[in-house]
Amino acid sequence: MVTIADVARRAGASTSTVSYVLNGRTSVSEATRRRVQRSVAELGYHPNAGARALAGRRSHIIALVMPLRTDMYVPVMMEIAVSVTTTARRHGYDVLLITSDEGPRGVWRVAASGLADGVILMDVELDDPRIPVLREQGTQASLIGLPDDAHQLSCVDHDFATAGALCADHLADLGHRDIAFIGYCSRIYERHAGYAERTLAGFAERAGERGLRFLHRPCEGTYESTAHTLDRVFAERPGTTGFVVQNEGAIGPLLSLLRTGGRAVPEDASVIALCPEQLAEQQTPALTSASGPATELGRVAVEQVLRRLDAASQDTAPEDERVLLAPTLTVRQSAGPAELS
Amino acid sequence: MVTIADVARRAGASTSTVSYVLNGRTSVSEATRRRVQRSVAELGYHPNAGARALAGRRSHIIALVMPLRTDMYVPVMMEIAVSVTTTARRHGYDVLLITSDEGPRGVWRVAASGLADGVILMDVELDDPRIPVLREQGTQASLIGLPDDAHQLSCVDHDFATAGALCADHLADLGHRDIAFIGYCSRIYERHAGYAERTLAGFAERAGERGLRFLHRPCEGTYESTAHTLDRVFAERPGTTGFVVQNEGAIGPLLSLLRTGGRAVPEDASVIALCPEQLAEQQTPALTSASGPATELGRVAVEQVLRRLDAASQDTAPEDERVLLAPTLTVRQSAGPAELS
DNA sequence: TTGTATGCGTTATCAT
DNA sequence: ATGATAACGCATACAA
Numbered sequence: 208m209v210t211i212a213d214v215a216r217r218a219g220a221s222t223s224t225v226s227y228v229l230n231g232r233t234s235v236s237e238a239t240r241r242r243v244q245r246s247v248a249e250l251g252y253h254p255n256a257g258a259r260a261l262a263g264r265r266s267h268i269i270a271l272v273m274p275l276r277t278d279m280y281v282p283v284m285m286e287i288a289v290s291v292t293t294t295a296r297r298h299g300y301d302v303l304l305i306t307s308d309e310g311p312r313g314v315w316r317v318a319a320s321g322l323a324d325g326v327i328l329m330d331v332e333l334d335d336p337r338i339p340v341l342r343e344q345g346t347q348a349s350l351i352g353l354p355d356d357a358h359q360l361s362c363v364d365h366d367f368a369t370a371g372a373l374c375a376d377h378l379a380d381l382g383h384r385d386i387a388f389i390g391y392c393s394r395i396y397e398r399h400a401g402y403a404e405r406t407l408a409g410f411a412e413r414a415g416e417r418g419l420r421f422l423h424r425p426c427e428g429t430y431e432s433t434a435h436t437l438d439r440v441f442a443e444r445p446g447t448t449g450f451v452v453q454n455e456g457a458i459g460p461l462l463s464l465l466r467t468g469g470r471a472v473p474e475d476a477s478v479i480a481l482c483p484e485q486l487a488e489q490q491t492p493a494l495t496s497a498s499g500p501a502t503e504l505g506r507v508a509v510e511q512v513l514r515r516l517d518a519a520s521q522d523t524a525p526e527d528e529r530v531l532l533a534p535t536l537t538v539r540q541s542a543g544p545a546e547l548s
Numbered sequence: 549m550v551t552i553a554d555v556a557r558r559a560g561a562s563t564s565t566v567s568y569v570l571n572g573r574t575s576v577s578e579a580t581r582r583r584v585q586r587s588v589a590e591l592g593y594h595p596n597a598g599a600r601a602l603a604g605r606r607s608h609i610i611a612l613v614m615p616l617r618t619d620m621y622v623p624v625m626m627e628i629a630v631s632v633t634t635t636a637r638r639h640g641y642d643v644l645l646i647t648s649d650e651g652p653r654g655v656w657r658v659a660a661s662g663l664a665d666g667v668i669l670m671d672v673e674l675d676d677p678r679i680p681v682l683r684e685q686g687t688q689a690s691l692i693g694l695p696d697d698a699h700q701l702s703c704v705d706h707d708f709a710t711a712g713a714l715c716a717d718h719l720a721d722l723g724h725r726d727i728a729f730i731g732y733c734s735r736i737y738e739r740h741a742g743y744a745e746r747t748l749a750g751f752a753e754r755a756g757e758r759g760l761r762f763l764h765r766p767c768e769g770t771y772e773s774t775a776h777t778l779d780r781v782f783a784e785r786p787g788t789t790g791f792v793v794q795n796e797g798a799i800g801p802l803l804s805l806l807r808t809g810g811r812a813v814p815e816d817a818s819v820i821a822l823c824p825e826q827l828a829e830q831q832t833p834a835l836t837s838a839s840g841p842a843t844e845l846g847r848v849a850v851e852q853v854l855r856r857l858d859a860a861s862q863d864t865a866p867e868d869e870r871v872l873l874a875p876t877l878t879v880r881q882s883a884g885p886a887e888l889s
Numbered sequence: 890t891t892g893t894a895t896g897c898g899t900t901a902t903c904a905t
Numbered sequence: 906a907t908g909a910t911a912a913c914g915c916a917t918a919c920a921a
Binding site for chain 4: 208210211212222223225226227230232233254255257258259260261262263264
């Protein structure tokens, strides 16, 4: 193994000088800097991570806690993970992968051991048991999702309220008046999942402003439950021409039920999905959809943690950020003017 | 921060004794062991990762290199990553996530810095530029996929040849005689991608043994190319009643083309897919398919690396393993008896 | 600008 | 079975 001492010897400098040029902590004359850099290159030197962590009291590692069983669409999770990793690398950090089945102990473990300098939590619940652990240990963290109490934490999430509002606007613009909002199963609303409530609230408010009538119907996401839901919607509001779906499982069933029910999409019924782009694109017809930028989510989370780390290392209190990323409505083939209906 | 010295003091023992009970390197009397363990629990002590890595010359971290842009089905990648992580944890190891865009340098970096003790490569090409790096550094590694030269490496992959053979068998059992094998685009065969060739070879051999006639047709995986391919197949062999598809992109198009072409599946044409279970299940009709165990892949890869690490730490040459995991053929609704055709 | 010296927290060696 | 102590490789405060 080639150590910093080897480099120093070869460059005719001291180990501290080598360390300085590597970390840029202090000014080094151009001449010695170059000698050192040549020695580094020639020897293929790379600082030992353990030693660096021990002496520098930071591992340059961020832990990313990934959900195991989740309703989250896997490719999006993956997109976030990749974005986290590449962003972290750009800042000289590496990413440690933790699965959520380790629970609060996993977070405690990587923080207490100094294995990770900071943590990113991906599947945050409103009252997440890992949050107290973070606070107790003073672990710098960024949460993807909004918990009830974000005190001492930074978080970033999609702006679900705006996503809902965009759907209302688009359907209103197209002249629809009676809308059905096919949501998640009622369990999710009962436990007050943030994203579900925020979407619905954003939709409801904008719908009110735009003079839309709408029915919110929870749905399990199975074929049967979707069929049942749809029946009830048409029984109650036969004039319904617009649909907003926020249940990935219900998308396929809804489309095929409308079709077999003799309603063409988008001619007789307009459908807007709240789902990842990929999912919207692979339906037939391709779905007009509202979705947020997954890559940004990962990037912002990393930057939040790094900012907190910086602040903490300068003994200043880290700022608790709370970023909501604007979603986009992408017009595809599933929503059309109401006049045709 | 609570250190091993704190624990030692409280337990009335020396730091070495504490280290012993924690690592089980030597025998410790039951009495002191319990005193130590109590102190550990009471203080909430967790060994510092950096110090441990420095003194013990092993980080207890495995690097997992994930493909960025790939043809690999994302949920399966994810499944492997999760399996790697949970298996590693079971053995006291953590997983560092590296993206393949770092290239050979990324592998070099984590190995040279001692950040990771071993490496798992997920998107191995036949002549992968990262393999020489592994060999030069003597880095212990496991590859998911079979490279041309696996010397000094362990690897694990699906047994694609058997997967191909299973498809031939099943169609033969059902009485089919004329089969079309819809493969990847010709580019993939030209660069001799291992999995594509091995599947085809396994299928061809078994097909020969079972007296099947078959046409191998590469296919881009787009709707147009699939249509073109299908036209040619029927022009050349009008009596074709069985299809084997090993191109995820072609699955959807193939099914809808058969349907619109007036051939019902499975009554008029039987289709077997070589693809992940999830993908097969979400088609209509659900596809009879052959696929390998992704979770096992991750588990075996970790165990291979750990075995190599063990051997190396005992100064014995690690064994180069080469494991092929048996695939399973799952009968669903897309393949039926030939008599009906 | 550069070098010296110390400490980081643990493991491992060698006594006892 | 247990304890003292020397590495481990680097960063940094301080001296020069």
